[in-house]
Amino acid sequence: MDNRNNTIAGWVLFAGICALGLSIGSGMVFATHHPEKEGYPIEDSEAGAGGEAATPLPNLLAAADPAKGEAVFAKCAACHTVNQGGANGIGPNLYGTMGEEIGHGKQGFAFSAALAGVGGSWDFEKMDAWLTSPRKFAPGTKMSFAGLSSPEDRANLMIYLNSQGSNLPLPAPVETAAAEGGEEAAAAAAEGDAAPAEAAAAPAEGEAPAPAEAKK
Secondary structure (H helix, E strand, O other): OHHHHHHHHHHHHHHHHHHHHHHHHHHHHOOOOOOOEEEOOOOOOOOHHOOOOOOOOOHHHOOOOOHHHHHHHHOOOOOOOOOOOOOOOOOOOOOOOOOOEEEOOOOOOOHHHHHHHHOOOOOOHHHHHHHHHHHOOOOOOOOOOOOOOOOOHHHHHHHHOOOOOOOOOEEEEEHHHHHHHHHHHHHHHHHHHHHHHHHOOOOOOOOOOOOOOOOO
């Protein structure tokens, strides 16, 4: 009986050793290896294709459409009104906001100390920064909106807000490198078109000039 128990115990021990060996071996075969550089690169969503610089804000404003801005404002309508004399809600009424002092007025709306302490007035640059990320513009603000990532959406919205009782003058568009390159290409093309005409008008080498019209 003892021999039988010893045999069973031996087989059990042997099976355990085999299982342990298989576990160690499979762990070595299927071990995961971390890459030298973890993660993956994230391209700047606001940079153009090929690393081109983003369009300057004045140029975006010049091309903006208030009708599209009104559609973007639908994202704000849950908290804000924009009509003249409209009531404050979760956020202040936004009629005539462009050009106003930041974080003050609006029929006594309770602005956060973070926004009220920014100082200055709502010009296009400050409003663009605010719409991009309220929390970065005024850390500690009560504004829960994450922001608008699209520069075109922000420009359209600002043009719409500006048409609602503000009418701030737009900044002059900036001449970009792409525009300068286009003008140079157009000038070169014009010069290229003029060269064949001049060549055609000039007499060929060794050819006598055409005689003048005989006097009557």
